[in-house]
Amino acid sequence: MSEHIIEVKNLVKKYGQLTAVDDISFNVNQGEIFGFLGPNGAGKTTTINILCTLARPTSGQATLNGFDVVRQQNQVRHSIGLVFQDSSLDDRLTGMHNLRFHAMVYHVPASEREKRIEHVLKMVDLWDKRNKFVRTYSGGMKRRLELARGLLHYPKVLFLDEPTLGLDPQTRNHIWEYVLELQKREGTTVFLTTHYMDEAEKATRIAIIDRGKLVAMDTPLKLKRMVGKDIITVRTDDNTGAAEAIRSRYQTEVRHDGDHLAFAVENGEEFLPGFIKESGLEITSISLRRPTLEDVFLKLTGREIREEEVGDSIKEHMRSRGGRMPH
């Protein structure tokens, strides 16, 4: 067996005329947080669906935990935990029932069942609410319950498909604390899709996917380096003199930006302390802006990742929730 927990080779998925996933290959290492970044409709969810056996690839191969996702579906299913974009809880039953159901279908031994359920529920702070019906839970509580459920059978790989979409910042942070703790303590591999940049930053490695194709894959830091240098913005008592001094000393382009000066350097974080000490300028304010993954995506695809796309997807999300008929 190889050290890659997930291996994907020349994966293609077509829906009629539409090619949702267009010949992508990648590997995921054991224990890493692997991020899939891209706009809606880029093929992120389709890829996850193939990896978790919910969809069959049109061509190509994928293995997870050494098992083929087409021919060894049951073994793959035993190896994974999922937190979907949309709730997949039974809201007519209690939190406890949902977890018991999950424990039963995933063959958690009866002797361990209650202990594990208590453990995961306490981890996501839902132990007190365990006997309440899920339909009375808030959106954040539901997501936490799903996370708890996804962990119940100690999966090798935890798939998080837009795990914090539509949640408030506090709940998002909470969920991330659990995920990071888990990844550290249990060595669980986390496969994440998101279009929140700050979330993607938490990944060990990121694959950027656009229109079904993989356009880049590396650590967040290296991806950002690819775009270019860090931007230093500085304000001094004498901007004109300072601009001249910086130009001659560091051989760099300096731009006037209102009452600030802006220039680009490599490794801005290491550059700053020396610059402040040695430049001899009367600095009144200084800031460092590093390229974001947003800039990376823009550079690679020529398009913005968020803007209306994120806005739309959240609206879509709310609509699909709110528009449902009660049963």
Next chain:
Amino acid sequence: MDNLIGVYTIWYRDVLRFWYDKARMFSALLFPIFFLAIFGSGLQRSIGMMAGGVDFIQFMYPGIIAISVLMGSFMSGVSIVWDREYGFLKEVLVAPISRVSVAVGRTLGSATVATIQGIMILVLAPFVKVSLSVGMVLALLPLMFLLAASMGSLGILLASRIKSTEAFQAIMQMLMFPMMFLSGVFFPMQDLPAWMSFIVKINPASYGVAAIRQVVLGTPPESPFSIYLFGHAVTIWENIMIMAAFGVIMTILAMWSFGRQE
């Protein structure tokens, strides 16, 4: 073994949901009781005594048992569509259990629930002056379960194909009302117009109604209440065979259809 646990778990969830859904339990009782009270009281006098000294309410009562089972069993399909709508189906489909055990668990679960609904109607027997012996109740249980399972698998077959709740509900209603009203519940099979008689005979639910009536009223096969196919009065065992055959075909189709979907 894995599949058995899967079937059991899916079954258990259906029963648990029913148990917690008191409103559904109540409404499942209400509809058949309305039929019994309104049609029964309204038509009792004008119809008078029927064959074998049975009055109209007594004639209708076994059919009402069948109707409550029928309505309960259709829930199996509806709840699959709901599960898809609310996302829970995804949790089921990605679990390490086969699609076949999902379909079978679902059928058995809704059949159990439907049988419980039928039992609740059985409690009304004294009010309509029908006396049920222990033996009759024991005979009715498997009959109700069989009717529920065979009709329920039709619901599951449809649910595996029809993805939208609205479409499913429309089709269910289009199916359910003719199946209910043209199953011999409200009128004997004798002297029906040819087209109506034909529909009753191709309606699989009719054989469930007939079988339950044969047990509850203790009528012989050659009774005016029986279904006559090509001049032959269908016996209780033949009724059972027809229901079972329909159920088996529907279950196989449902398992096949469910297993194929992504």
